[in-house]
Amino acid sequence: MNETEFLAAIRCLATDPAARGFADDAAVLGDLVLTHDMIVEGVHFLPDDPPEDVAWKLAAVNLSDLAAKGAEPVGCLLGYTLGAAAWNARFVAGLREVLARHAMPLLGGDTVRANGPRSFGLTAIGRAARAPSRDGARAGDALYVTGTIGRAGIGLQLLKDGNAGPEIDAYRRPQPRLAEGRALAPLVHAMMDVSDGLLIDAKRMADASGLAVSIDLAAVPVSGDPLDAVVAGDDYELLFAVPTDATLPVPSTRIGHFEEGLGLSLTKAGIAVPLPPSLGWLHG
Amino acid sequence: MNETEFLAAIRCLATDPAARGFADDAAVLGDLVLTHDMIVEGVHFLPDDPPEDVAWKLAAVNLSDLAAKGAEPVGCLLGYTLGAAAWNARFVAGLREVLARHAMPLLGGDTVRANGPRSFGLTAIGRAARAPSRDGARAGDALYVTGTIGRAGIGLQLLKDGNAGPEIDAYRRPQPRLAEGRALAPLVHAMMDVSDGLLIDAKRMADASGLAVSIDLAAVPVSGDPLDAVVAGDDYELLFAVPTDATLPVPSTRIGHFEEGLGLSLTKAGIAVPLPPSLGWLHG
Numbered sequence: 001m002n003e004t005e006f007l008a009a010i011r012c013l014a015t016d017p018a019a020r021g022f023a024d025d026a027a028v029l030g031d032l033v034l035t036h037d038m039i040v041e042g043v044h045f046l047p048d049d050p051p052e053d054v055a056w057k058l059a060a061v062n063l064s065d066l067a068a069k070g071a072e073p074v075g076c077l078l079g080y081t082l083g084a085a086a087w088n089a090r091f092v093a094g095l096r097e098v099l100a101r102h103a104m105p106l107l108g109g110d111t112v113r114a115n116g117p118r119s120f121g122l123t124a125i126g127r128a129a130r131a132p133s134r135d136g137a138r139a140g141d142a143l144y145v146t147g148t149i150g151r152a153g154i155g156l157q158l159l160k161d162g163n164a165g166p167e168i169d170a171y172r173r174p175q176p177r178l179a180e181g182r183a184l185a186p187l188v189h190a191m192m193d194v195s196d197g198l199l200i201d202a203k204r205m206a207d208a209s210g211l212a213v214s215i216d217l218a219a220v221p222v223s224g225d226p227l228d229a230v231v232a233g234d235d236y237e238l239l240f241a242v243p244t245d246a247t248l249p250v251p252s253t254r255i256g257h258f259e260e261g262l263g264l265s266l267t268k269a270g271i272a273v274p275l276p277p278s279l280g281w282l283h284g
Numbered sequence: 285m286n287e288t289e290f291l292a293a294i295r296c297l298a299t300d301p302a303a304r305g306f307a308d309d310a311a312v313l314g315d316l317v318l319t320h321d322m323i324v325e326g327v328h329f330l331p332d333d334p335p336e337d338v339a340w341k342l343a344a345v346n347l348s349d350l351a352a353k354g355a356e357p358v359g360c361l362l363g364y365t366l367g368a369a370a371w372n373a374r375f376v377a378g379l380r381e382v383l384a385r386h387a388m389p390l391l392g393g394d395t396v397r398a399n400g401p402r403s404f405g406l407t408a409i410g411r412a413a414r415a416p417s418r419d420g421a422r423a424g425d426a427l428y429v430t431g432t433i434g435r436a437g438i439g440l441q442l443l444k445d446g447n448a449g450p451e452i453d454a455y456r457r458p459q460p461r462l463a464e465g466r467a468l469a470p471l472v473h474a475m476m477d478v479s480d481g482l483l484i485d486a487k488r489m490a491d492a493s494g495l496a497v498s499i500d501l502a503a504v505p506v507s508g509d510p511l512d513a514v515v516a517g518d519d520y521e522l523l524f525a526v527p528t529d530a531t532l533p534v535p536s537t538r539i540g541h542f543e544e545g546l547g548l549s550l551t552k553a554g555i556a557v558p559l560p561p562s563l564g565w566l567h568g
């Protein structure tokens with residue numbers, strides 16, 4: 001049973017409607033939104049990454065899932081693997097900072113030891129009157145994105161090359177769009193966060209909605225090269241589908257539209273652009 | 285920052301009343317009960333343990349925390365580290381079985397890869413009209429326990445010695461006392477599950493309640509040697525404090541009482557018994 005088969009088998013266990021078929025950013029149970037993300041040393045972070053930033057990112061990626069469902073943070077549970085003394089202290093400092101910034105209290109969790117690379121898990125719980133799914137886009141809807149795409153990807157490249165730059169902070173300390181998510185949730189037909197890359201995530205929204213999506217590359221607000229930006233991950237902006245005549249309560253940019261059909265197409269000022277070989281970060 | 289210092293620092297972040305100061309089996313948020321436990325390969329399970337049993341135990345230890353708060357399972361989120369193909373398939377089979385047995389739907393989670401020992405986390409969510417804490421015992425209360433103590437400890441010893449026996453199942457497939465917990469929750473002053481050992485857990489309840497507790501070794505329903513049984517962990521029975529005249533809705537045994545003072549004392553048919561050097565499993 002490889003990863004694809006494992007995920008298919010696990011999806012068969014997710015029979016409860018609250019699971020949303022594992023096809024959404026979070027589970028939705030009444031007015032509660034629940035999400036759990038894990039990070040592993042050597043895979044999602046490196047032993048010499050600043051521990052404060054590891055804590056920040058662990059919380060921020062989960063908070064971004066809450067943001068995508070228009071939820072207000074209620075609390076979180078932490079699964080922590082102990083490390084060296086100084087590392088633990090710096091992790092706690094970073095955790096204190098990110099939880100205070102987003103008013104998410106720590107409610108519980110577990111602490112373990114491991115002989116080898118360490119793993120952390122965080123479960124974030126939020127509350128939303130109405131949590132938009134990613135499968136509700138309608139033909140004719142416009143596709144919008146908040147903020148700028150590609151900054152985190154530039155930051156990652158700077159780190160890999162051993163260079164410095166302000167984009168490193170965008171990669172290490174993403175800012176979940178909680179206020180924007182709450183303001184948008186009542187208006188949107190579908191919403192998700194951009195975690196793996198704009199193109200792959202937009203295609204996921206279109207696939208889930210049973211529609212085709214077309215993106216105008218010239219319209220996407222990017223840092224750096226547009227074709228690099230739209231396949232880079234970790235930006236944690238919000239991507240959403242709304243009627244073309246919607247009045248939006250937060251700054252955002254119209255970058256495409258949904259129509260009958262299937263798949264993703266890319267244009268630049270009206271001219272078709274070939275899709276890049278990879279649309280974003282594929283897990284595994 | 286060693287483990288003790290880490291836990292103290294983390295406790296400082298748990299300012300929300302729902303966290304119960306990290307001194308309870310679970311967080312309690314309105315009528316919701318939330319718990320998260322992690323298990324690590326080589327620490328909490330061995331690479332050659334049956335994967336079905338690893339899944340069972342991961343879910344059961346979390347379900348036992350819900351049971352101790354009188355909660356009905358609502359759902360869970362799984363953090364899974366991929367392993368070999370056959371291992372994954374057998375884990376899913378065990379997970380399916382334990383979740384079906386206890387009517388706990390899988391709602392979401394995350395799947396990762398790791399280069400080294402694998403970790404799993406499970407967040408269980410339950411609902412309880414009233415979730416008893418472990419700090420509510422009153423002077424004069426009787427201390428009760430469900431079931432038999434020591435079976436899981438015998439099972440672990442059989443495994444270590446390479447022997448067989450029915451107690452191995454008690455160790456590998458603990459049965460969370462969900463129905464008993466729900467029936468007891470409205471009556472008890474304090475309740476918790478016996479995960480680390482009867483003596484250490486009873487002392488924790490007494491410490492949290494600001495009382496002394498005395499246990500009559502002759503009264504404890506045990507498998508095997510009584511002094512081994514009361515310091516063995518992993519039984520996942522329920523331990524609770526109730527008024528001496530309470531009528532109990534489930535089979536259970538009166539094993540001691542709370543009084544003014546501090547600490548744990550042990551007697552056998554009225555004669556003081558010295559405490560064993562270790563009261564149970566101490567984390568780290």
